[in-house]
Amino acid sequence: MKKRVAILISGGGSNMVALVNSMTGDHPARPVLVLSNNPQAGGIEKARDLGVETSAIDHRPFGRDREAFEAALHARLMEAKPDILALAGFMRVLTPWFIERWQGRMLNIHPSLLPRYKGLDTHARAIAAGDREAGCSVHEVTADLDGGPVLGQARVPILPDDTPESLAERVLVQEHRLYPMVLERFARGNRTRVDLP
Ligand code: GAR
Secondary structure (H helix, E strand, C coil), X not given: CCEEEEEEECCCCHHHHHHHHHCCCCCCEEEEEEEECCCCCHHHHHHHXXXXXXXXXXXXXXXXXXXXXXXXXXXXXXXXXXXXXXXXXXXXXXXXXXXXXXXXXXXXXXXXXXXXXCCCCXXXXXXXXCCCEEEEEEEECCXXXXXXXXXXXXXXXXXXXXXXXXXXXXXHHHHHHHHHHHHXXXXXXXXXXEEEC
């Protein structure tokens, strides 16, 4: 039986596209839902074009009530019955309530070499620090923000005239290699770490 994967997005969804495109043939998983907190997310249309069911649950009407938003998210997910939740550019911080329900089954991709640069503006911070390299990490989601076990990393050089934008582009190419690889391993029950040069 194939593992069922729900992908959570907020924006353009390029990682989501890479994940969906990877789940074919003898891949152990299949995408069952792409869910966005942003009804305008460009990724929704891309997912539809790829033939994947989509849903949007706008977080804004819930105001500061994160748990009410997450209860709606959770209810929608329960309909899709995913085995694995893949956060792919999902820009809402999740509460312990939600994480507890999905822990052990939830992955995230983060655009830095964790544990460095948790949170936002990772590329600007790496450049400002004078780092020689940057990259991306796929990790399990735990209540510790961007702090769960790292399952894979890919590295890129930081070049002398890099801007946060040029670095983000270089890292994104690696995100599209790394995330499908880690998801496939995870879906096979392999939680050992993979490092891409
Ligand atoms: C990606 O670079 C991802 O690593 C980052 O957002 C981008 C989404 O792009 N995620 C985070 O910053 C999470 N805190 P995409 O929508 O094209 O996949």
